[in-house]
Amino acid sequence: MLNKKYDFNDCEKRIQNFWEENNIFKYENDNNKEIYSIDTPPPTVSGDIHIGHIFSYTQAEMIARFHRMQGKNVFYPFGFDDNGLPTERLVERELGIKAKDMARSEFIEKCLETTDKYEEKFKDLWKSLGFSCDWNLQYKTISPLSQRISQKSFMELYKDGKAYIEESPVLWCTECQTSIAQAELEVKELESYFNWITFNIENTDIQIATTRPELLYGCSAVFVHPEDERYKEFIGKEISIPLYDFKVPIIADEEVDMKKGTGVVMCCTFGDTSDLEWFKKYSLPYKKVITSEGYIEKDIKYIGGLAIKKAREQIIKILDEKGLLLKREKITHTVSVHERCGKEIEIIPSKQWYIDIISSKDRFIQAADEINWHPAHMKSRYLNWVENLKWNWCISRQRFFGVPFPVWYCKNCGDVLLADESQLPVNPIEDKPNEICNCGCDEYIPETAVLDTWATSSVTPMINSKWGEEDDISSKILPMSMRTQAHEIIRTWAFYTIVKSIYHTGEIPWKDIMICGFVLAKKGEKISKSKKNSKNSPTELIKDNSADSIRYWAASAKLGTDTMFSEDELKLSKRFLTKLWNSAKFTLMHLADFKGEKPAKILPADRWIIDKYMQTANEAAEYLKKYEIGLSRGVIDDFFWKDYCDNYLELAKDRLYKPEVYGEENSASAQYALYETFLGILKLYAIYVPHITEEIYQSYFSKFEDKPSIHQLTWDNKSNDNESIPSDYITLGEIIKDILTEVRKYKSERNLSLKEPLKTIHISIPQKFINMISENEKDLIACTKAEVIIFKCSDEIKIDID
Numbered sequence: 001m002l003n004k005k006y007d008f009n010d011c012e013k014r015i016q017n018f019w020e021e022n023n024i025f026k027y028e029n030d031n032n033k034e035i036y037s038i039d040t041p042p043p044t045v046s047g048d049i050h051i052g053h054i055f056s057y058t059q060a061e062m063i064a065r066f067h068r069m070q071g072k073n074v075f076y077p078f079g080f081d082d083n084g085l086p087t088e089r090l091v092e093r094e095l096g097i098k099a100k101d102m103a104r105s106e107f108i109e110k111c112l113e114t115t116d117k118y119e120e121k122f123k124d125l126w127k128s129l130g131f132s133c134d135w136n137l138q139y140k141t142i143s144p145l146s147q148r149i150s151q152k153s154f155m156e157l158y159k160d161g162k163a164y165i166e167e168s169p170v171l172w173c174t175e176c177q178t179s180i181a182q183a184e185l186e187v188k189e190l191e192s193y194f195n196w197i198t199f200n201i202e203n204t205d206i207q208i209a210t211t212r213p214e215l216l217y218g219c220s221a222v223f224v225h226p227e228d229e230r231y232k233e234f235i236g237k238e239i240s241i242p243l244y245d246f247k248v249p250i251i252a253d254e255e256v257d258m259k260k261g262t263g264v265v266m267c268c269t270f271g272d273t274s275d276l277e278w279f280k281k282y283s284l285p286y287k288k289v290i291t292s293e294g295y296i297e298k299d300i301k302y303i304g305g306l307a308i309k310k311a312r313e314q315i316i317k318i319l320d321e322k323g324l325l326l327k328r329e330k331i332t333h334t335v336s337v338h339e340r341c342g343k344e345i346e347i348i349p350s351k352q353w354y355i356d357i358i359s360s361k362d363r364f365i366q367a368a369d370e371i372n373w374h375p376a377h378m379k380s381r382y383l384n385w386v387e388n389l390k391w392n393w394c395i396s397r398q399r400f401f402g403v404p405f406p407v408w409y410c411k412n413c414g415d416v417l418l419a420d421e422s423q424l425p426v427n428p429i430e431d432k433p434n435e436i437c438n439c440g441c442d443e444y445i446p447e448t449a450v451l452d453t454w455a456t457s458s459v460t461p462m463i464n465s466k467w468g469e470e471d472d473i474s475s476k477i478l479p480m481s482m483r484t485q486a487h488e489i490i491r492t493w494a495f496y497t498i499v500k501s502i503y504h505t506g507e508i509p510w511k512d513i514m515i516c517g518f519v520l521a522k523k524g525e526k527i528s529k530s531k532k533n534s535k536n537s538p539t540e541l542i543k544d545n546s547a548d549s550i551r552y553w554a555a556s557a558k559l560g561t562d563t564m565f566s567e568d569e570l571k572l573s574k575r576f577l578t579k580l581w582n583s584a585k586f587t588l589m590h591l592a593d594f595k596g597e598k599p600a601k602i603l604p605a606d607r608w609i610i611d612k613y614m615q616t617a618n619e620a621a622e623y624l625k626k627y628e629i630g631l632s633r634g635v636i637d638d639f640f641w642k643d644y645c646d647n648y649l650e651l652a653k654d655r656l657y658k659p660e661v662y663g664e665e666n667s668a669s670a671q672y673a674l675y676e677t678f679l680g681i682l683k684l685y686a687i688y689v690p691h692i693t694e695e696i697y698q699s700y701f702s703k704f705e706d707k708p709s710i711h712q713l714t715w716d717n718k719s720n721d722n723e724s725i726p727s728d729y730i731t732l733g734e735i736i737k738d739i740l741t742e743v744r745k746y747k748s749e750r751n752l753s754l755k756e757p758l759k760t761i762h763i764s765i766p767q768k769f770i771n772m773i774s775e776n777e778k779d780l781i782a783c784t785k786a787e788v789i790i791f792k793c794s795d796e797i798k799i800d801i802d
Helices: 008-021 051-068 085-095 104-128 144-159 213-218 273-281 308-321 358-370 378-387 453-457 460-465 487-505 538-545 547-554 567-589 604-625 629-657 664-686 690-699 728-749 767-784
Strands: 035-039 073-075 163-173 185-201 204-210 219-224 238-240 247-252 265-268 325-338 346-355 372-374 407-410 416-418 444-446 480-486 510-516 519-522 758-765 786-793 798-801
Touching (some): 051 073, 051 480, 051 538, 144 453, 453 487, 567 664, 604 728, 629 664
Parallel strands (some): 219 247, 372 510
Antiparallel strands (some): 163 346, 407 416
């Protein structure tokens, strides 16, 4: 029997060990069940897990449990994204070192040691939450398998002409010292100044307002709108650049905003993406101003060698001293920054590897219609991103800890030589190519850049299916059933995975995508590792409140919506767990002598609660098929609290306590209803609160059922043609609830105890329900404390109390 109180400290770890020892959640590769495969986001190894991760990962884990309890063979792996810039920054921060100051091999070793430590910590946390992953399927994005598949993907794209190397302007982070992709940009509102600078053309002064005066030396042209009457006469002429002894052309372009600043725009190489577009459109000359380290080129007069912001201050000072600065206006404007560090990005020429995505935009847009988006409105975020893409995907990073490019360059002719597939995974810095160059040269220069971490994360479906390996299961699990992720990485992880999947397989990577919301630290600000704004350690929260209470809370929100969190939120969870435990004790007490057999006759009220459970299971399942965890839980909660606890148990209580009064057959009917319904309630809640439901199941129900764990049972939610039409028994149940509600209301309004006797209850209902409810008349009399219940045939339901 169950203890007086539920002790989660005693239960949860013990239950987790039971699951692990009995392989309860093991994926069976060779069974004939329908496979449900999940592409779970590998958490980035860049710091500790916070409550925001718990929120979204737990929601997806509930979906895994649901499909397992629908009788499916669930393929549920878990991975760790442990290569690339985020991990490097963690290692540098934690160990107080800089990658650039030590041997590459030594730094990589430090990274591997650090990621191993964090991954073990992460794994323990997920296990403590009761995650039903098959840990035999665990992967790491830095592992030999992941590297091999990532490198193979790159080589295939290169051979197909989709991956290429090019010297061109690239988005560059001077803080992280690497190129970045468009998807890694964030837009921030920053304070700055418009500086009105005097330019001269044919002895006429023209003012140009700019936020980047340090780029004066890099000015290649000046642009005006062709319809701007103020400047029409100057179009096609040359204008002198202040402080520097050269002239540039004035060009007309319709993209110029006549209302911004003075209506004249300085095009420098490169201040922003507009400069870059004009640079390409008009074949303007390139003048180097910004270095990759974030300084001004040393030989530039006045400001050479200064950091960018120092150079800006210096050039403004000189312009002012020379009478060339008319005024300064403080403004707030949008600036592109690197999402990883928040540093304003620069655009500088660099030789980088790219994947061509622009030429296939239409195919990627089409892919959106082939995937089921949950919630549906998230599809528009994806489409907006793809439709507005301007850059091909830059996949090379000038970093240290990542998947190497399987590439060397011929020392003689510069041709690219790919590794042989048999060499993978390969590190070109340490390994040599198997062949010599076509030109006959056998000396090579290794590629030192590493692949963008998204270039590997984007092949997680292929890693999971072991694409191209001897034990390849792609034909079984691809496309995967579901991808779960946050909405902020639709533009990266979702998009790049769709790109890779279409390029390699011609198909979408998954059928459904489940987009989770954020946990907010305060209104409009998500909890994140980089902002360090989470006050609640998940480990401490679990220790103090239980895994099940946190899981129950995580299922409270509508899919895709953001939510706030405080520890007070868990009070409702604890109240629920107490209610479930107490109702289990009451139920099991009355099932002590139950033989597990279905009685010959089941009373109408007992049929009601069983049918209502079946209807609830159906409704909850329909929500879960749409990934609406919170709406599904709401349906189950209503049934458990209102139908089962508040009404059915109260109605059947006297019959359960007094079989000698009601008869063994009628008491057996109540016992059967208790068994079927409460086991059903446990099954419905098992996906949300797996520990307490398993504990209750093991204490009693396991001796009657043919499965060692409740999580191996299936829900009783078989569809039928009349599924949406309530049965007569469910309608009868609503009538019973109305009767009990009216009695409680009557007594409450008169300050009467619920045990206070009533003289007569008059119940007007259709004749067929009189015939049904009369079989439970004794239950109603005992529950309401009425002396007499008088039934009257009526088309309308009416309840009067004397």
